[in-house]
Amino acid sequence: KNILIVPGDGIGQEVTEVGKKVLDKIAEKFGHEFTYDEALIGHVAIEATGNPLPDETLAKMKNSDAVLFGAVGHPKYDNDPSAKVRPEQGLLKMRKELGLYANLRPIKLFDELLDASSIKPEILKGADILFFRELTGDIYFGEKGRKDDGDSAYDVAAYSKFEVERIARKAFEAARTRRKKLCSVDKANVLETSRLWREVVQAVAKDYPDVEVEYQFVDAIAMLLIKDPKKFDVIVTANLFGDILTDEASQIAGSMGMLASASVGDGTGVYEPIHGSAHDITGKGVANPMASVLSAALLLDISFGLKEESNAVISAVDAVLKAGFRTGDIADASTPKDKILGTAAIGKEI
Amino acid sequence: KNILIVPGDGIGQEVTEVGKKVLDKIAEKFGHEFTYDEALIGHVAIEATGNPLPDETLAKMKNSDAVLFGAVGHPKYDNDPSAKVRPEQGLLKMRKELGLYANLRPIKLFDELLDASSIKPEILKGADILFFRELTGDIYFGEKGRKDDGDSAYDVAAYSKFEVERIARKAFEAARTRRKKLCSVDKANVLETSRLWREVVQAVAKDYPDVEVEYQFVDAIAMLLIKDPKKFDVIVTANLFGDILTDEASQIAGSMGMLASASVGDGTGVYEPIHGSAHDITGKGVANPMASVLSAALLLDISFGLKEESNAVISAVDAVLKAGFRTGDIADASTPKDKILGTAAIGKEI
Numbered sequence: 001k002n003i004l005i006v007p008g009d010g011i012g013q014e015v016t017e018v019g020k021k022v023l024d025k026i027a028e029k030f031g032h033e034f035t036y037d038e039a040l041i042g043h044v045a046i047e048a049t050g051n052p053l054p055d056e057t058l059a060k061m062k063n064s065d066a067v068l069f070g071a072v073g074h075p076k077y078d079n080d081p082s083a084k085v086r087p088e089q090g091l092l093k094m095r096k097e098l099g100l101y102a103n104l105r106p107i108k109l110f111d112e113l114l115d116a117s118s119i120k121p122e123i124l125k126g127a128d129i130l131f132f133r134e135l136t137g138d139i140y141f142g143e144k145g146r147k148d149d150g151d152s153a154y155d156v157a158a159y160s161k162f163e164v165e166r167i168a169r170k171a172f173e174a175a176r177t178r179r180k181k182l183c184s185v186d187k188a189n190v191l192e193t194s195r196l197w198r199e200v201v202q203a204v205a206k207d208y209p210d211v212e213v214e215y216q217f218v219d220a221i222a223m224l225l226i227k228d229p230k231k232f233d234v235i236v237t238a239n240l241f242g243d244i245l246t247d248e249a250s251q252i253a254g255s256m257g258m259l260a261s262a263s264v265g266d267g268t269g270v271y272e273p274i275h276g277s278a279h280d281i282t283g284k285g286v287a288n289p290m291a292s293v294l295s296a297a298l299l300l301d302i303s304f305g306l307k308e309e310s311n312a313v314i315s316a317v318d319a320v321l322k323a324g325f326r327t328g329d330i331a332d333a334s335t336p337k338d339k340i341l342g343t344a345a346i347g348k349e350i
Numbered sequence: 351k352n353i354l355i356v357p358g359d360g361i362g363q364e365v366t367e368v369g370k371k372v373l374d375k376i377a378e379k380f381g382h383e384f385t386y387d388e389a390l391i392g393h394v395a396i397e398a399t400g401n402p403l404p405d406e407t408l409a410k411m412k413n414s415d416a417v418l419f420g421a422v423g424h425p426k427y428d429n430d431p432s433a434k435v436r437p438e439q440g441l442l443k444m445r446k447e448l449g450l451y452a453n454l455r456p457i458k459l460f461d462e463l464l465d466a467s468s469i470k471p472e473i474l475k476g477a478d479i480l481f482f483r484e485l486t487g488d489i490y491f492g493e494k495g496r497k498d499d500g501d502s503a504y505d506v507a508a509y510s511k512f513e514v515e516r517i518a519r520k521a522f523e524a525a526r527t528r529r530k531k532l533c534s535v536d537k538a539n540v541l542e543t544s545r546l547w548r549e550v551v552q553a554v555a556k557d558y559p560d561v562e563v564e565y566q567f568v569d570a571i572a573m574l575l576i577k578d579p580k581k582f583d584v585i586v587t588a589n590l591f592g593d594i595l596t597d598e599a600s601q602i603a604g605s606m607g608m609l610a611s612a613s614v615g616d617g618t619g620v621y622e623p624i625h626g627s628a629h630d631i632t633g634k635g636v637a638n639p640m641a642s643v644l645s646a647a648l649l650l651d652i653s654f655g656l657k658e659e660s661n662a663v664i665s666a667v668d669a670v671l672k673a674g675f676r677t678g679d680i681a682d683a684s685t686p687k688d689k690i691l692g693t694a695a696i697g698k699e700i
């Protein structure tokens with residue numbers, strides 16, 4: 001199996017290094033042979049080639065069995081809204097070109113982190129949510145631009161029935177293997193794309209009579225998700241709503257530093273933390289690498305079908321937490337100073 | 351002063367009745383004369399006239415000094431994505447016709463409710479946020495429709511510099527009277543409307559050098575808002591992001607049943623709870639009327655300039671909470687049964 005490592009920007013570099021080492025260890029322990037290559041994306045790719053997704057990177061992605069991805073983004077572009085070339089263009093183009101229409105984001109709290117969240121432990125205990133975020137449509141990929149000499153701007157959100165149906169089916173299939181509950185999120189009281197979304201989900205639901213379906217408006221669920229997270233099993237939603245809700249849901253898992261994601265679809269799968277490039281802590285060696293490690297676990301499971309190996313990675317993270325080790329983001333007042341480790345050190349423990 | 355009461359749908363009826371009684375009491379205590387009229391909107395207006403915002407309602411709104419509003423919505427339309435006439439159209443048309451471009455949503459926890467939230471009390475204590483949600487632009491009001499024989503749908507998000515500037519200025523002015531911090535929320539790494547938004551806020555900021563400005567992406571703040579709500583003072587954002595984030599932020603105030611809002615702009619101001627029509631509890635007499643009562647307080651302050659009267663209303667709510675009275679949504683295991691009151695009874699206490 002050959003795995004492409006694409007660290008990208010900021011802490012993407014540091015955390016992906018740990019993710020790769022964990023894959024290496026798995027290969028060694030279970031007798032697999034993984035070969036690796038590396039490629040550039042985002043700000044580092046712009047600096048090196050002028051292009052946030054160089055052709056070479058895309059070709060390597062298409063030819064690999066799976067991609068372990070870091071993050072993209074740089075404050076330089078955020079502070080300059082008029083920049084024409086931006087790191088995020090590389091990420092979005094990759095998603096489109098690889099046909100990664102389904103982004104899976106499992107939200108599950110490790111028992112040891114019950115107190116790391118801003119949400120009360122009794123609200124969190126037992127919460128286990130699997131998000132399906134649509135990843136190649138919506139307002140991310142519609143036409144956008146300026147009018148009236150630059151005095152006004154527009155972005156077009158669009159969905160076709162086909163796009164909604166394929167992600168809905170994936171979500172229903174997953175619900176079948178879990179608690180058989182699916183919540184579809186939209187803003188059908190205002191948006192036409194949401195009305196189409198709801199129509200399609202209603203139609204697909206007929207093929208899954210064993211799955212209990214619920215519809216929520218995005219504003220309502222933004223509240224319900226933190227009021228009563230245990231209520232939810234599988235949640236399926238559009239690209240933009242999924243972006244917002246999964247970041248919010250990171251508080252259910254204690255910290256954004258714990259959340260992994262899998263982007264799958266027509267070809268090579270891409271595995272990445274849901275956290276971003278975090279330039280405020282870049283290079284300090286303090287970033288939590290667990291989201292990258294857990295992304296590697298998803299890679300083993302989903303792209304390689306190596307369930308046992310995947311579980312071994314998750315157990316390793318669990319064991320390290322049980323042993324009391326923490327990175328800064330998941331430490332609290334009760335954590336002994338000598339148990340708070342940096343990126344590489346906690347990676348070694350895992 | 352003449353006040354138009356527009357209860358709308360579901361629990362809108364029950365809670366607005368309490369809001370009106372509180373206004374009556376204030377008039378009596380402080381020697382004002384308030385006259386009232388009533389009008390229909392939403393589902394009840396569709397049933398009566400076929401139109402979610404009858405001309406008569408709109409005319410009455412324009413001729414009144416302020417509007418006390420309930421809620422709109424009905425499950426009937428939510429379950430039928432193809433319905434052509436919908437209650438929400440009445441609400442959106444009202445916002446547009448009255449030029450209500452600024453929606454103020456203060457998020458502040460009454461001390462007594464520190465334990466009512468799913469968020470830890472130590473995270474919440476002292477949080478005090480004022481949202482400015484843009485209310486007459488964005489994807490709510492752009493062109494929308496179907497293509498390809500109905501197989502695909504689109505919604506256009508749009509903003510002009512003028513629209514962003516007027517709400518930004520209102521938010522900066524408010525920040526000046528508070529802790530002098532402003533956070534502007536967008537998705538400038540993906541959306542052109544957000545890049546325009548950020549450009550305009552950056553330009554307006556130059557006129558307010560005494561206000562500390564911060565920019566956050568909507569996904570990041572969806573997380574930060576519940577991780578560390580005390581970090582924020584004034585938050586200004588676009589229509590759709592504001593819809594989602596303020597519902598989420600209701601957990602900071604203990605319950606959605608506590609949150610009031612003021613919609614202001616070119617003409618008559620409209621005051622309404624941020625909760626919806628809540629058909630699951632409609633007619634049971636258990637809805638929390640405090641959001642409507644606190645909306646009446648905003649009405650007195652903002653539309654009538656009656657600061658003392660407004661504070662009297664807020665103090666009354668506070669006193670009722672201090673006396674231990676609760677509605678179901680803000681009660682917890684420690685609330686004695688006889689202190690849990692229905693809508694009318696707690697209204698009487700207030």
Ligand SMILES: CC(C)[C@H](C(=O)O)[C@@H](O)C(=O)O
Nearest residue numbers: 072073088091243539540569
């Ligand atoms: C970096 C950004 C464009 C991206 C997104 O909005 O999809 C990120 O927030 C994510 O969730 O992967």
Ligand SMILES: CC(C)[C@H](C(=O)O)[C@@H](O)C(=O)O
Nearest residue numbers: 189190219422423438441593
């Ligand atoms: C009912 C709905 C159209 C409305 C909105 O999205 O603006 C509501 O959620 C609100 O926040 O006032």
